[in-house]
Amino acid sequence: xxxxxxxxLAKRYRRGGKPFAAVDDVSFEIxxxxxxxxxxxxxxxxxxxxxxxxRLIEPDAGRxxxxxxxxxxxxxxxLRARRARIQMVFQDPLAAFNPRVTVARVLDDPxxxxxxxxxxxxxxxxxxxxxxxxxxxGLAARAIHEISGGQRQRVAIARAIATRPTLIVLDEAVSxxxxxxxxxxxxxxxxxxRQERIAYLFISHDLGVIRAVAHRVVILDAGRIAESxxxxxxxxxxxxxxxxxxxxxxxxxxxxxx
Amino acid sequence: MxxxxxxxxxxxxxxxxxxxxPALKGISLDVKTGERxxxxxxxxxxxxxxxxxxxGLLARGAKVEGxxxxxxxxxxxxxxxxxxxxxPDISPTRGEISSSAxxxxxxxxxxxxxxxxxxxxxxxxxxxxxxxxxxVERRPFHPxxxxxxxxxxxxxxQDPSSSLDPVMPIGKQIAEVVHTHLGLSWPDSFAQAKxxxxxxxxxxxxxxxxxxxHQLSGGQKQRVAIAAAIAAGPKLLIADxxxxxxxxxVQAEIVALxxxxxxEDGMTLLFISHDIALAATLADRVAVLRHGExxxxxxxxxxxxxxxxxxxxxxxxxHLGLDAEPLLDRQGASA
Numbered sequence: 001x002x003x004x005x006x007x008x009l010a011k012r013y014r015r016g017g018k019p020f021a022a023v024d025d026v027s028f029e030i031x032x033x034x035x036x037x038x039x040x041x042x043x044x045x046x047x048x049x050x051x052x053x054x055r056l057i058e059p060d061a062g063r064x065x066x067x068x069x070x071x072x073x074x075x076x077x078x079l080r081a082r083r084a085r086i087q088m089v090f091q092d093p094l095a096a097f098n099p100r101v102t103v104a105r106v107l108d109d110p111x112x113x114x115x116x117x118x119x120x121x122x123x124x125x126x127x128x129x130x131x132x133x134x135x136x137x138g139l140a141a142r143a144i145h146e147i148s149g150g151q152r153q154r155v156a157i158a159r160a161i162a163t164r165p166t167l168i169v170l171d172e173a174v175s176x177x178x179x180x181x182x183x184x185x186x187x188x189x190x191x192x193x194r195q196e197r198i199a200y201l202f203i204s205h206d207l208g209v210i211r212a213v214a215h216r217v218v219i220l221d222a223g224r225i226a227e228s229x230x231x232x233x234x235x236x237x238x239x240x241x242x243x244x245x246x247x248x249x250x251x252x253x254x255x256x257x258x
Numbered sequence: 259m260x261x262x263x264x265x266x267x268x269x270x271x272x273x274x275x276x277x278x279x280p281a282l283k284g285i286s287l288d289v290k291t292g293e294r295x296x297x298x299x300x301x302x303x304x305x306x307x308x309x310x311x312x313x314g315l316l317a318r319g320a321k322v323e324g325x326x327x328x329x330x331x332x333x334x335x336x337x338x339x340x341x342x343x344x345x346p347d348i349s350p351t352r353g354e355i356s357s358s359a360x361x362x363x364x365x366x367x368x369x370x371x372x373x374x375x376x377x378x379x380x381x382x383x384x385x386x387x388x389x390x391x392x393x394v395e396r397r398p399f400h401p402x403x404x405x406x407x408x409x410x411x412x413x414x415x416q417d418p419s420s421s422l423d424p425v426m427p428i429g430k431q432i433a434e435v436v437h438t439h440l441g442l443s444w445p446d447s448f449a450q451a452k453x454x455x456x457x458x459x460x461x462x463x464x465x466x467x468x469x470x471x472h473q474l475s476g477g478q479k480q481r482v483a484i485a486a487a488i489a490a491g492p493k494l495l496i497a498d499x500x501x502x503x504x505x506x507x508v509q510a511e512i513v514a515l516x517x518x519x520x521x522e523d524g525m526t527l528l529f530i531s532h533d534i535a536l537a538a539t540l541a542d543r544v545a546v547l548r549h550g551e552x553x554x555x556x557x558x559x560x561x562x563x564x565x566x567x568x569x570x571x572x573x574x575x576x577h578l579g580l581d582a583e584p585l586l587d588r589q590g591a592s593a
Contacts, residue, residue, distance in 0.1 A: 042476065042505040149301070178300035178532065179576040186585055205505045208578035212585045235580060249510035251535040253579050255562050 002068075003166050003199040004030045004053065009062030011048055011223075022048045023059070024223040030167065033197040037210040037231060039246060040220035046203045048223075050171045053201060054088055055079070067166060084114040087160035091172035093152040097144045103130070103155050104140035110162040129158040133188060150181035154188065161192060171203045186213050207250050211235050219243045261288040261329060262494060262526050263312065263405075268324035270307050270316065270550075278321065281307040283550040289494075291329070294520060294527040296541035296558075298534050298573070304550040309498045309530045313413050314405070328405050405494070409439035412487030412525075416499040418479035422471040422486075428455070429467030432486045439490035454485040457522075458515060477508035481515065488519055495520060498530040513540055534573050538562055546570050 011023040023045045030036045038046045051057045053064060055071065064071040066086060074082055090096050097106055107126045111117045117125045127137035133154040144152060153173065160168050170189070174182045190213060192198055204210050210217055211231055218228040219242060226240035238244045270282040282304045289295055289312075299305040310316050312326060405411055415421040423431055432451035436442050442450060448467065455463035458481040471479055480500060487495060497516060501509040517540055520527045531537045537544060544561040546553040546569065554567040565571045578585075 041507050179534075179573060180300065183576050183578075183585075190585055206578070207506070208580055208582065211580060212578045212582065215586070232584065245507050247580065249506045250580055251510075251533065251539050252581075253535045253538060253562060253574065253577055255574070 001032045002029050003032055003034075003066070004201070005063075005065040006049070006053065007063045007065075009049065009052055009064070010060050011045075011052060011057065012060050021223045023052065026062070026218075026220075026223070026225055028218050028225075028228065030199045030201060032166070032199060033193055034216070035193065035200040035202050035214045037202045037204060037214035037217040038220060039204065039207060039210055039217055040226075040242065041205070041246070043222070044220040044242075045223040046205075046220060047171055049220075050088070050169045050201065050203055054086060054169055055083075081114075084110070084116075084163040085165050086167045086169065087163060087165040088169040088171065089153070089156045089160050089173040091175050093149070093156040094144070096156060097152070099145040100143060102140065103142055103144065103147065106144060106155060107140070107159055107162060110159055114163050116163060125162075129162055130155075132161065132192075133158040134184075150177060150185065153177060153181075153185055157185075157188065157192070161196065161198070164196070165198060167199045167201065169201045169203070172205070173202075174209060175204065175206065182209075189213065207235050207246055219246065260291050262291040263289045263329065264325075264327045265289075265308075265312070266325040266327070268308070268311060268326065269322070270304075270311055271321040272307075272317070273319055280550050281320075282311070284324070285547075285550075285552050287545060287552060287555055289526060289528065290543075291493075292524055292526055293542045294517075294529060294540055296529045296531060296537035296544045297547060298531050298537050298544060299547035300532060300573075302549065303547040305530050305532075305547050306498055307550075308547070309413075309496050309528060312494075312528065313407055313411050313496055315407065315413070406439065408435055408492070409490045410492050410494065412484075412490075412492040412495045414480070414483050414487050414495070414497045414500040416502050418476070418483040419471065421483055422479060424471055427468050427470060428474075428482050432482070432489050435486050435489040450489065451485075454489045455482070457488075457519065458482070458485045460485070477504055477511065480504065480508075480512055484512075484515065484519070488523065488525070491523065493526060494528065495525045496528040496530070499532065500529075501536070502532065509536070516540070535577050535579060546573065 006029070007027045009023055009026045010021065012019050012021050014020070026045070026049060028036060038049060040046050048057070052059050059072070066082065069082070071082065104123070104126050107129055108122055111122050111125055126140055130137050130139055135151060135154050135158070139147065139151065144155070147155070174185050177185060186209070189200065193200065202210065202214055214231040216229065217231040217234050219226045219234065219238070219240060221240070221242035226242045227234060227238065234243065235247060238247050265288070266286050268282055268285040269280065271278045272281050273279070285304075285308060297305045297308060307316070311322065316322065407413060429448055429451050432454060433444065433447035436447040436450045437444060440450075452463045452467055455466050460466050460478060460481050466482070471482070474482065484500075495516070500516070501512045504512060513536065516527065516529070519525070529537055529540055534544070538558050538561070541558050543556065544558050545555040546561070546567065548569050554561065554565065554570050556566070561570060562574065565574060
């Protein structure tokens with residue numbers, strides 16, 4: 001079942017007085033419980049696509065279908081209701097949260113705003129969300145600025161799953177984490193995907209991470225799709241010039257494995 | 259191979275939330291002349307603190323114990339290698355980084371070879387602000403021994419946008435380094451600036467002299483920052499996460515540039531990174547830091563293939579390379 005279908009998406013900006021295409025004729029689909037990765041160098045359009053899918057910005061052309069309905073046609077209450085089903089996790093959770101509020105407040109917001117749980121029930125739901133992402137329920141009373149970066153990203157994931165989404169857009173969500181924490185967060189995301197059947201639009205500049213967690217990959221160059229396909233097949237044998245360059249530039253550990 | 263600099267029992271404390279937080283605990287290592295040494299570690303490991311300490315860039319409030327000694331002769335003729343020399347040639351270099359009679363409470367016993375007793379100097383308990391006077395055995399201060407940032411040490415930071423002056427043309431920023439440290443006239447300094455811009459492979463160096471940082475891409479700005487760092491011909495180049503904010507392709511280009519410049523100029527390189535795979539592509543030796551302590555130091559090949567410390571192994575295993583087993587398979591999940 002297709003969760004998200006993007007077709008012929010286009011977004012133009014002006015840079016130095018000249019128009020340029022940030023996203024140019026991009027089409028892809030993501031199925032239930034599938035991870036589609038967007039890869040590409042800086043300026044290739046990865047994050048612009050994420051923002052278009054989330055309707056943080058509006059496209060100049062193209063179509064976005066989410067859960068079988070025209071997502072771009074929605075407005076007002078209908079848009080808000082549907083938006084609960086698309087969530088997002090960004091690179092820097094400290095920038096995504098008010099640092100002075102508590103973890104409980106961060107998780108209370110989606111439950112309240114989307115009318116998911118009445119006030120009396122929310123503390124229990126918050127505790128359950130924290131446990132679901134591998135955090136102690138006692139963390140709820142702590143301020144966002146007091147907890148570690150890895151814990152903060154877990155809270156961001158807890159907030160994202162609070163509304164039971166079918167799609168989460170992960171924009172460089174593990175790029176700022178230490179490698180030891182990164183592995184745990186990726187495991188958590190995979191576990192959530194299996195349990196809750198969530199689809200991920202996984203944006204990363206790191207082909208190693210993409211290869212580890214994504215089913216399919218779309219490689220972008222200057223706003224256009226250079227190639228796409230099974231993540232491991234594309235990375236093992238890239239055909240486009242930009243795909244080859246990305247693979248060649250990825251640092252390798254040359255270990256003499258036993 | 260002789261040591262360009264020796265770090266002995268270096269401990270650095272920084273004040274955080276009104277408590278003394280140790281950033282480095284009893285670090286001892288030598289940086290050999292002409293080698294490429296990678297310092298790797300995760301956030302909070304102290305890798306940047308070590309780089310800043312060596313460059314003399316620690317905040318004034320930092321509490322420093324231990325010693326950073328430089329081979330004197332290496333600093334007197336920046337463009338030629340000095341004959342081999344041994345420890346007596348090493349002298350303390352900065353007022354705030356000097357030998358102390360008080361052993362660091364965190365010093366690793368295996369490293370502390372000098373048999374210091376455990377007498378505690380009155381200053382040890384102090385929280386901050388001790389930049390002078392805390393040292394009991396400090397040797398006389400020789401200005402000529404002082405490695406000078408910009409002249410003897412080139413430093414490249416992670417974010418070129420914040421290390422370049424946004425309202426000064428690129429050419430002026432680099433010429434200033436040359437004028438200050440090499441004493442060249444301004445016209446000669448600008449000519450030298452153009453030469454180094456060419457050396458970092460910026461297209462049309464003559465035009466780049468007159469542009470401002472915001473007119474360049476991230477990768478181009480980092481090339482400018484590297485040009486400024488090497489403009490006065492330093493012996494030591496320190497790159498502190500210099501490629502971490504760049505995308506993979508630009509990162510590979512900057513690493514190749516650093517490798518070439520270090521080889522051409524015979525510089526010693528300190529490459530600070532969180533990425534063990536990236537560091538290994540460049541380094542002769544790798545030092546692994548964790549929680550302010552030196553966990554392991556060895557030849558790159560030994561670190562990769564025969565790591566002695568469990569933490570090094572964990573770092574290697576956490577690397578998601580293009581040949582690693584995908585996590586998807588480990589979990590048995592599929593779409």
